[in-house]
């Protein structure tokens with residue numbers, strides 16, 4: 001008895017040591033579900049409980065359900081409290097912005113109706129920061145088109161910039177902030193009562209993330225003073241990501257969007273009849289490469305409408321020909337399939353994500369290190385980002401089941417300490433993230449050194465391996 005008690009901890013320690021010294025950095029296949037099963041995606045029906053038509057869940061639906069319009073995040077009702085004895089030391093949150101209008105590139109050549117955003121203002125101005133400077137007026141944008149400007153915009157008429165966060169998306173952002181505060185301040189007493197120097201917020205160069213941040217911060221702190229949003233120069237932004245990594249782009253295009261690889265084109269070929277029906281209704285030219293190299297545009301077009309309780313589109317010449325819910329559901333299944341293929345199913349996805357998002361991971365590791373070494377006062381970092389950010393992050397973490405990350409989709413990194421050791425817990429959609437990598441597994445009080453060894457091993461110190469790969 002006495003022996004096994006000592007042998008097991010020793011064996012355990014040596015396993016942990018091995019994972020720290022030589023972590024397995026290989027790609028591991030995601031779990032098989034309907035999402036990465038082409039016949040289920042093409043020949044199946046419905047959306048397997050995934051929701052696309054409201055920020056609110058239908059009654060009786062568990063909060064953890066996939067809701068494209070408003071993905072689940074950390075909130076008090078479902079928060080899995082850490083076991084006793086673990087002390088929370090550092091939190092870093094990253095999530096996609098909340099729901100928005102479509103991008104102009106995803107609107108049909110001619111839209112049958114207007115999209116109105118006059119129920120909100122996009123505040124944009126510069127103001128001197130030296131205390132004695134004159135103040136700016138709190139000025140906001142109001143979008144209009146004039147009868148004299150002969151160039152009608154492609155897509156919708158109306159009073160929105162495509163894209164912008166919609167009124168509903170602003171409300172969801174506010175609630176997201178309230179929910180996080182409800183856990184990290186009210187429930188855990190981890191966050192201080194004021195933002196001070198312990199909390200920072202970061203946005204990308206795409207203005208929609210700032211639109212979210214303002215509402216979200218007010219949902220958390222309702223601060224009376226002005227709040228600083230960290231942002232990197234647009235050419236090197238690691239959060240968006242926007243830094244240049246030609247090697248990663250060429251890996252992605254070798255197997256994913258734009259490639260002629262048979263296993264990528266298989267779903268596009270199988271979906272030809274669907275493309276034809278959608279083109280006939282929308283007026284999208286059948287030879288438009290952008291609209292047919294993936295389902296991205298149709299997915300964004302249809303889901304943005306449905307999230308805002310707008311009807312599915314009809315042909316502008318014959319309003320009896322409309323996109324059906326079955327067709328929309330098929331587009332939504334295909335979108336999930338594409339994200340899983342691009343970010344997880346392809347064995348090359350890990351290297352492509354490390355190249356294009358490794359800098360953010362290096363920054364995360366550095367943030368953690370500077371906190372636990374006492375060099376930085378920041379205990380909570382909050383990043384508002386995009387689907388391209390969160391997808392690549394999940395790709396690097398090798399999430400077990402990949403989805404197209406919807407509006408507000410969130411990953412939270414929590415660093416704990418116990419008995420002078422530190423641990424990592426990762427929450428995805430508010431629950432413990434499960435990784436296909438044997439190094440990470442269910443990331444629930446993983447030895448922090450193992451997590452850092454995994455990140456360092458992939459991206460290198462100061463993202464050195466990213467630099468090397470990107471230039472290759």
Ligand SMILES: *[C@@H]1O[C@H](CO)[C@@H](O)[C@H](O)[C@H]1NC(C)=O
Nearest residue numbers: 023024025026027028437438
């Ligand atoms: C990583 O783990 C997989 C199985 O999970 C194994 O096939 C592979 O050889 C391992 N790679 C290394 C470098 O140990």
Ligand SMILES: *[C@@H]1O[C@H](CO)[C@@H](O)[C@H](O)[C@H]1NC(C)=O
Nearest residue numbers: 037038039040041042043270
């Ligand atoms: C879908 O069903 C049809 C008819 O049964 C079949 O020919 C086709 O191969 C199936 N598609 C996929 C991708 O499995």
Ligand SMILES: *[C@@H]1O[C@H](CO)[C@@H](O)[C@H](O)[C@H]1NC(C)=O
Nearest residue numbers: 047049050051052053054058
């Ligand atoms: C949204 O879609 C679900 C099926 O996914 C349906 O049950 C529900 O009635 C729809 N809700 C609205 C508001 O249209």
Ligand SMILES: *[C@@H]1O[C@H](CO)[C@@H](O)[C@H](O)[C@H]1NC(C)=O
Nearest residue numbers: 102106107108111282301313
């Ligand atoms: C989607 O495409 C249809 C057809 O052209 C267009 O009428 C609609 O405005 C687009 N909607 C969105 C949200 O992009």
Ligand SMILES: *[C@@H]1O[C@H](CO)[C@@H](O)[C@H](O)[C@H]1NC(C)=O
Nearest residue numbers: 110111152153154155156157
């Ligand atoms: C916008 O509205 C004008 C006037 O109603 C119309 O002529 C034009 O076709 C519309 N543009 C689009 C892109 O629908």
Ligand SMILES: *[C@@H]1O[C@H](CO)[C@@H](O)[C@H](O)[C@H]1NC(C)=O
Nearest residue numbers: 128129130131132133134135
């Ligand atoms: C404010 O503007 C006025 C008018 O230009 C100028 O005289 C004054 O110096 C400015 N005040 C400060 C503090 O910059």
Ligand SMILES: *[C@@H]1O[C@H](CO)[C@@H](O)[C@H](O)[C@H]1NC(C)=O
Nearest residue numbers: 280281282283284315316317
């Ligand atoms: C509507 O009819 C016009 C004129 O025939 C045509 O040019 C246009 O392509 C049609 N649009 C759609 C979406 O069918």
Ligand SMILES: *[C@@H]1O[C@H](CO)[C@@H](O)[C@H](O)[C@H]1NC(C)=O
Nearest residue numbers: 261262263264341345346347
């Ligand atoms: C696609 O095909 C390539 C080349 O045969 C293969 O290496 C890769 O694993 C396949 N990808 C997926 C996701 O099946």
